Amino acid sequence: MNKSTLKIWGVILSYFLKTVIIIFLIISIWKLHWIWIFGCILAIIVSLVPTLLKRNYQITLPLVLEILITIALILHVGGGLFGAYSIPNYDTLTHFISSFLVAFLAFVIIYILHVYWDGLIMDKYAMAFVVVIATIAMGVVWEFNEWITDIIFGTNEQWGYIDTIKDLFIDTLAGIFMAIIGVSMIKRGSFDEMTEEFGEQIDKKIIKSKKG
């Protein structure tokens, strides 16, 4: 399968996933699940962010990132709407996908900064290491968010010690997984291809390096 065919299939998948969220919205309206009506609307808005960025600011996110964002949203909204969070390890799966998304985003940002910004030059293995620690740190920030929410609003976001440790372990695994994929992609040159367009746009709009 050549690159253009792969890109077409990626775009089809992206639209299919967005359609699934719209179907979820219709189901939640039909079932009058107000929380998930709100959740679906929010998910649709978030999934449309890449399109809005492209149209209004001429910034094209890598397609993989767009698809990952939509999958994470579908798993979360779908899980809540159909009660899938009661399925054993469903929560673990969604957490892993979200952490992988964060790790992917971290890798893309570090790589773009490395290529376009004079303030950062990094060996690929150092990048991988930073991606792992950044994913873990983001996991900690997420746990802070849940902890503070529970203290202030009396909710039950954090299920207990074991669950928090498990979440942090999943974050670590996702970070390591993305670091391995990222390094092998950089070696093959495919990471550069994937982030080239996005990198150039970020450079023009934000970094404004001599390359741009």
Add this chain to the structure above:
Amino acid sequence: MGKIKNICRKRCFSFTFLLRIVMIISIILAVWKKDWVWVVGTFIGLFISFLPSIIKKDAKFTLPWILDFLIALVTILHMGGRLFDYYYTIENYQIITRFFISILVAFIALSMIYILDEHWDGLKMDKYATAFITVIFTMAVGVFLEFVKYLNVTGTYYVKTNHVLMLNLSADTIAGIIIAIIGVNLIKTGKFEEITDDFGNQIDKMVIERFEKRSAKKK
């Protein structure tokens, strides 16, 4: 100014020396109480505290005095907590110890990034990026420490509650942020280079140069 700096350094060194004496007293107390687990624990602590001097003699190493001081302080706090049960009798003792452990971790991270930035071609980093990496590294090491506690590798009893876990992670984050802020200011004024200059040159000679030669041979 040079004289004042020398006096400060000497005093800090002697303070580190005093801390080590306290640790030897701790070993004697542990033997007297026949608390053999803590005899071993205190010996390990003492060894870590003396490590800079041991390395310095054997491999011509000069660790920054702050690092020397922090290692000794953290070891004493930890051993005190175990030997005299301060972890259980003094409120928040555990959090304070954890905070200083994280301060030490953050300082090591900041020093290593700075040295690599100065001496290794594989890393060039802006001072604010360095500060950011210092914070997230400290947070990540904190999570790793929590994994060790959870797995109970050392066989030691730890309080395993979500509240304590979150307080520990908060201490790591705050320590990382504090060292990052201090670090950026020290880098700006050029003082951080003074602190890590000898250490950086030795790391460069002993590790980075060899690593780069090996990489060049492979290519």
